[in-house]
Each structure stands twice: as C-alpha cells, then as structure tokens.
Amino acid sequence: MDEQPRLMHAHAAVGMSGHPGLSQHIQDNTGANDGDGRKQDIGDILQQIMTITDQSLDEAQARKHALNCHRMKPALFNVLCEIKEKTVLSIRGAQEEEPPDAQLMRLDNMLLAEGVSGPEKGGGSAAAAAAAAASGGVGADNSAEHSDYRAKLSQIRQIYHTELEKYEQACNEFTTHVMNLLREQSRTRPISPKEIERMVGIIHRKFSSIQMQLKQSTCEAVMILRSRFLDARRKRRNFNKQATEILNEYFYSHLSNPYPSEEAKEELAKKCSITVSQVSNWFGNKRIRYKKNIGKFQEEANMYAARTAVSAASVSTHGSQANSPSTPNSAGGYPSPCYQPDRRIQ
DNA sequence: ACGCATGATTTTAC
DNA sequence: GTAAAATCATGCGT
Numbered sequence: 427m428d429e430q431p432r433l434m435h436a437h438a439a440v441g442m443s444g445h446p447g448l449s450q451h452i453q454d455n456t457g458a459n460d461g462d463g464r465k466q467d468i469g470d471i472l473q474q475i476m477t478i479t480d481q482s483l484d485e486a487q488a489r490k491h492a493l494n495c496h497r498m499k500p501a502l503f504n505v506l507c508e509i510k511e512k513t514v515l516s517i518r519g520a521q522e523e524e525p526p527d528a529q530l531m532r533l534d535n536m537l538l539a540e541g542v543s544g545p546e547k548g549g550g551s552a553a554a555a556a557a558a559a560a561s562g563g564v565g566a567d568n569s570a571e572h573s574d575y576r577a578k579l580s581q582i583r584q585i586y587h588t589e590l591e592k593y594e595q596a597c598n599e600f601t602t603h604v605m606n607l608l609r610e611q612s613r614t615r616p617i618s619p620k621e622i623e624r625m626v627g628i629i630h631r632k633f634s635s636i637q638m639q640l641k642q643s644t645c646e647a648v649m650i651l652r653s654r655f656l657d658a659r660r661k662r663r664n665f666n667k668q669a670t671e672i673l674n675e676y677f678y679s680h681l682s683n684p685y686p687s688e689e690a691k692e693e694l695a696k697k698c699s700i701t702v703s704q705v706s707n708w709f710g711n712k713r714i715r716y717k718k719n720i721g722k723f724q725e726e727a728n729m730y731a732a733r734t735a736v737s738a739a740s741v742s743t744h745g746s747q748a749n750s751p752s753t754p755n756s757a758g759g760y761p762s763p764c765y766q767p768d769r770r771i772q
Numbered sequence: 773a774c775g776c777a778t779g780a781t782t783t784t785a786c
Numbered sequence: 787g788t789a790a791a792a793t794c795a796t797g798c799g800t
Contacts, residue, residue, distance in 0.1 A: 662779050662796045685789090706788090707780060714790060715778090774800085782793070 494613060506616035530634075533641040540648045542583045579648070586644045590637065597633040601626055665708075669698035673708050677716075678730035684713055 481489075496502075537543035608622050665673070676694060677684050686694060691705045698705070716723050 664778065664797065704779080708778090710789070710791095711779070714792090717790090776797100776799090778795100778797075780794080780796100782791100784789100784791080786788085786790105 507618040679734050
C-alpha cells in the first residue's frame with residue numbers, strides 16, 4: 427500500500443514543477459532523499475503507470491479512489507486543467523468562431539417569408555395571397571387552389587416543426603448526456619468547465635448543421651409547391667361564360683381591327699374579372715384561331731353580330747332592320763369574307 | 773379513354 | 787416592347 431503516495435509524487439513532479447506547496451509535499455514524503463533517489467522514485471512511478479493496465483480492476487479502482495481523496499487533488503487538478511487549457515488554446519487558436527452562416531440566414535429568411543417558420547396562420551396565408559397575386563388569378567374562383575396551397579403549406583410546416591422539435595430534443599438530450607459524462611469524468615481527469623462549454627458548442631454546431639439540412643429540404647418542398655401553384659397552366663380554368671361573352675362581343679364588334687388598346691384591355695379585364703395579360707392572351711389566341719379557321723367561327727361571328735345589332739337597335743328603339751349577319755358594326759372581317767388590305771395581320 | 777376547346781407559355785420575327 | 791405562330795397542359799363533353 428505504500429505505492430499510492432509515491433504515485434502522487436509522480437503526478438506532482440510531472441505536472442507541477444515549481445509549485446511551492448507541491449515541493450513541500452514531495453519533501454514530506456521523500457524525506458532526506460537526494461536528487462538521485464528522487465529520480466529513482468519517479469522511474470518507479472512511471473513504471474507503475476505503464477503497467478497500470480495489467481492491474482486488476484479492483485486495484486485500479488482503489489487507487490483511483492485514493493487519488494481522488496488525496497488532499498492535493500484539487501490543486502493538482504486545477505493546474506492540470508490550466509495546462510490543458512493552454513495547450514488546447516495554442517492548438518486551435520483563431521480558427522474557431524465561424525461567422526454566422528450566410529446560407530443558413532438565407533434559408534431562415536425564406537422559411538420566414540413563406541410562413542413556415544413564422545407565427546402560426548398569418549404568414550402562410552399572406553404568402554399564399556402573394557403567390558395568388560403573382561399567378562395572375564383574380565377574385566374568388568381560385569379560392570379552391572388557395573386553400574389547397576395553404577393546406578399543403580401547413581402540412582410542410584407541420585412536418586418541419588415536428589422534425590425541428592425532434593432535433594432540438596435530441597440535441598438537448600445528447601448535450602445533457604455528454605455533460606453528465608464529462609462531469610463524471612472530470613473527477614478523474616482534468617476537464618475544466620470551459621472545456622465542457624466548448625464541447626456543448628461543438629454538439630450544438632453539429633446539430634445545427636443537421637437542422638440546416640432540414641431547413642434546406644423544407645425550402646425545396648416549399649419552392650416546388652409554390653412553382654406548382656404558380657404554374658397556372660397546371661390548373662387552367664376556363665373563363666366563366668359571362669367573361670367569354672364580353673370578350674367575344676368586343677372581338678366580333680371590332681373584327682376589322684381586333685386589337686384592343688391598353689385602356690380597352692383594362693376595361694375588359696375589369697369587366698371580366700381577369701387580368702390585362704389574360705385579356706391579351708385571349709385576344710392573341712382568338713385572332714390566330716379565328717384567322718386559321720374562319721369557317722368554324724362563322725356561326726359564332728354571326729351570333730355576336732346579331733346580338734350587337736339587336737342591342738344597338740334596342741338602344742335606338744328601332745326594331746326594323748335589326749339583323750344583318752356577317753356584317754357587324756365596324757366592317758366585314760378580320761381576314762374575314764370582306765377582306766380589307768390594311769389589316770395588321772396577314 | 774378520347775378528342776377537341778381553351779388558357780398560358782415559348783419561340784420567332786419585327 | 788408587341789404580335790404571330792407553335793406548342794403545352796389542362797378542361798370538359800362525348
């Protein structure tokens with residue numbers, strides 16, 4: 427049992443040269459030994475350390491306990507922590523403290539903007555409304571897509587939050603686990619609070635990189651959803667009957683020059699509850715399709731001509747010469763039967 | 773299921 | 787930029 431104090435000497439000699447209390451302690455136990463004797467002593471101790479793994483578990487445990495209870499232990503421990511701290515600091519000096527990740531900030535901003543990470547309902551519907559506005563949809567008839575979009579978004583949102591919570595919980599659990607472990611170990615090896623702190627930092631960074639992946643995939647999902655929603659072609663709705671009639675009325679009553687001005691387009695858009703660009707699309711399609719197959723549209727043309735004539739007649743309270751088909755108010759046609767040379771399209 | 777109608781987009785020309 | 791033409795993708799009646 428006399429080996430235990432000698433082991434302490436070894437620690438002292440290795441870790442604490444120059445410590446006044448320690449040299450005192452050494453003196454206490456080595457008595458009047460000269461330098462050679464002390465060297466011999468240290469050699470023995472080193473030998474013992476080297477062979478410590480050969481010892482039985484009980485023996486090692488007993489020694490550990492003895493070490494823990496030694497009166498010099500706190501002082502030794504602190505100095506060892508200090509040394510370790512300095513070494514660690516010199517190894518990784520400035521390389522730490524990466525700047526706040528730009529990528530992460532972008533993802534966060536986007537999730538916030540899309541209403542995934544923000545407050546419960548408001549953000550989501552705002553984003554949906556923005557998307558709806560961007561898609562060119564107007565009025566109530568796209569509310570179905572609206573709620574569809576919102577439903578899917580809140581689905582994504584829910585998944586995101588559960589996953590995030592799961593990660594956070596796992597992170598906390600792991601952190602406390604590691605902290606307990608380190609605290610436990612700090613009884614037998616030099617672990618300073620700073621080191622524990624650093625370890626916690628490392629764990630958090632690791633988990634936040636996992637979180638970043640989650641954020642990234644959530645962003646992707648939102649982008650896909652959004653692009654689907656915005657791609658109106660996928661959810662094409664025919665204009666309602668009234669809108670089509672208004673457009674056709676204008677088209678056939680301006681058959682000689684079916685190019686509504688910007689103001690006219692705006693007016694039509696307003697009347698039909700569609701956007702100006704939808705009006706433009708409609709006229710673009712109509713012109714080309716009419717031109718391609720005038721015959722097919724003849725009936726339609728006559729019908730609208732008659733209608734305009736009737737309404738004109740009723741305005742002027744004349745019933746007599748109401749309908750003369752194929753010749754609406756402004757000339758014969760857009761290439762149409764009565765071809766006119768100065769038309770814009772040939 | 774199929775084919776035509778139709779709104780939107782893309783390509784091309786000016 | 788606008789418009790024509792071509793093309794796409796969906797809506798809808800059969």
